[in-house]
Amino acid sequence: MKILPHIPKNILITGASSGLGAALALEYAKAGNNLYLQGRDVEKLENIAEKCRASGAKIYTKITDVTDSKTMQQWIEEADKLSPLDLIIANAGISAGSGGGGETTQQVRKIFATNIDGVINTIQPAIPLMLKRGCGQIAIMSSLAGIRALPSSPAYSASKACVRYYGEALRGNLLNHGVEVSVICPGYIKTPMTDVNNFPMPFIMSAEKAAKIIRKNLEKGKGRIAFPLALYLPLWWLSCLSPRITDPLFSRLPAKPSIN
Numbered sequence: 490m491k492i493l494p495h496i497p498k499n500i501l502i503t504g505a506s507s508g509l510g511a512a513l514a515l516e517y518a519k520a521g522n523n524l525y526l527q528g529r530d531v532e533k534l535e536n537i538a539e540k541c542r543a544s545g546a547k548i549y550t551k552i553t554d555v556t557d558s559k560t561m562q563q564w565i566e567e568a569d570k571l572s573p574l575d576l577i578i579a580n581a582g583i584s585a586g587s588g589g590g591g592e593t594t595q596q597v598r599k600i601f602a603t604n605i606d607g608v609i610n611t612i613q614p615a616i617p618l619m620l621k622r623g624c625g626q627i628a629i630m631s632s633l634a635g636i637r638a639l640p641s642s643p644a645y646s647a648s649k650a651c652v653r654y655y656g657e658a659l660r661g662n663l664l665n666h667g668v669e670v671s672v673i674c675p676g677y678i679k680t681p682m683t684d685v686n687n688f689p690m691p692f693i694m695s696a697e698k699a700a701k702i703i704r705k706n707l708e709k710g711k712g713r714i715a716f717p718l719a720l721y722l723p724l725w726w727l728s729c730l731s732p733r734i735t736d737p738l739f740s741r742l743p744a745k746p747s748i749n
C-alpha cells in the first residue's frame with residue numbers, strides 16, 4: 490500500500506461558500522496549495538475565494554449545484570487534470586426538520602437529493618482517478634444526527650446516516666488500494682445552518698474550531714471523526730438502546746424549522 494498524502498496540496502471542497510466548508514477552505518488556504526471550491530452563491534463563494542487567495546493559495550471556483558451529476562463529473566475530472574486531487578471533501582448539505590407540523594414529501598426529497606446524491610456526485614467521479622494513482626483521500630460530511638436518528642429532523646438524520654454507512658463501507662473497500670475514506674460527524678457548529686434554530690444547542694462550537702479538528706484528524710487518517718466527545722459518546726450509547734427505551738427522551742426534542 491502506498492503512503493497516503495495526509496498533508497494534501499490539491500484539495501476540492503463542496504459547499505465552500507458558507508459555514509463549515511468556508512472555514513475548511515480557509516484552514517487549507519496557504520501558499521503551495523491548490524483549492525477547488527464549489528458553491529451556488531457567486532458572491533459568497535468569491536468572498537471566501539478572495540480570503541483564501543490572500544493566504545497565498547491558488548483558488549479555482551465552481552458555481553454549480555451538487556445534484557447536477559454531469560457538471561460535477563466534468564468539474565472534478567477537469568480539476569484532477571490541472572493538479573491530481575489529494576483530498577476531496579464532500580461537504581455541501583442542507584438541513585430542515587419537522588417544525589410546522591411534519592416534513593413534506595418535497596422537503597424529504599430535497600434533503601435526500603442534496604445530502605445523498607450530492608455526495609455521490611462528488612466522490613464517485615474521483616474514485617477511479619484516485620484508484621488509478623493508488624492514492625488519495627475522500628472525506629464525507631455526515632453529522633452526529635447520522636449516529637442516532639433525531640425525530641426532530643427525520644430526512645436529515647436519514648441522509649447523514651446513509652452517507653456515514655456509505656463512507657465507512659467504502660473505507661474498508663478502498664483502503665487496500667491506497668485510497669482512504671473518512672466520515673466526519675460534527676455536533677452543533679455555529680453556521681447559517683444552525684443560526685435558524687431557536688432551541689438550545691449543547692456544546693455548539695465555531696466553524697473555525699471545527700475546521701481545525703477536522704483537518705488534524707484527516708491528517709491522521711481517522712475513519713470516523715466524531716466530535717465533540719461530550720455529545721458523541723451519549724448519542725452513541727443511546728443509539729445502542731432500543732427505541733422503545735429512548736422514545737420518551739427523543740420525541741421531546743424541539744424540531745428544526747422546515748423548508749419549502
Ligand SMILES: NC(=O)c1ccc[n+]([C@@H]2O[C@H](COP(=O)([O-])OP(=O)(O)OC[C@H]3O[C@@H](n4cnc5c(N)ncnc54)[C@H](OP(=O)(O)O)[C@@H]3O)[C@@H](O)[C@H]2O)c1
Pocket residue numbers: 503504505506507508509510527528529530531533534553554555556580581582583584603607630631632633674675676677678679680681682683
Ligand atoms: N452546522 C452544523 O451544526 C452541522 C453539524 C453537522 C453536520 N453539518 C454538515 O456540514 C455541512 C455544511 O453545513 P453548514 O453548517 O456549513 O451549512 P451552511 O452554512 O448552510 O453551508 C452549506 C453549504 O452547502 C452548499 N450547498 C447547499 N446545497 C447545495 C446544492 N444543492 N448544491 C451546491 N451547494 C450546496 C451551500 O452553498 P450556497 O450557499 O452557495 O448555495 C453552502 O456552501 C452540511 O453537510 C451539514 O449537514 C453541519
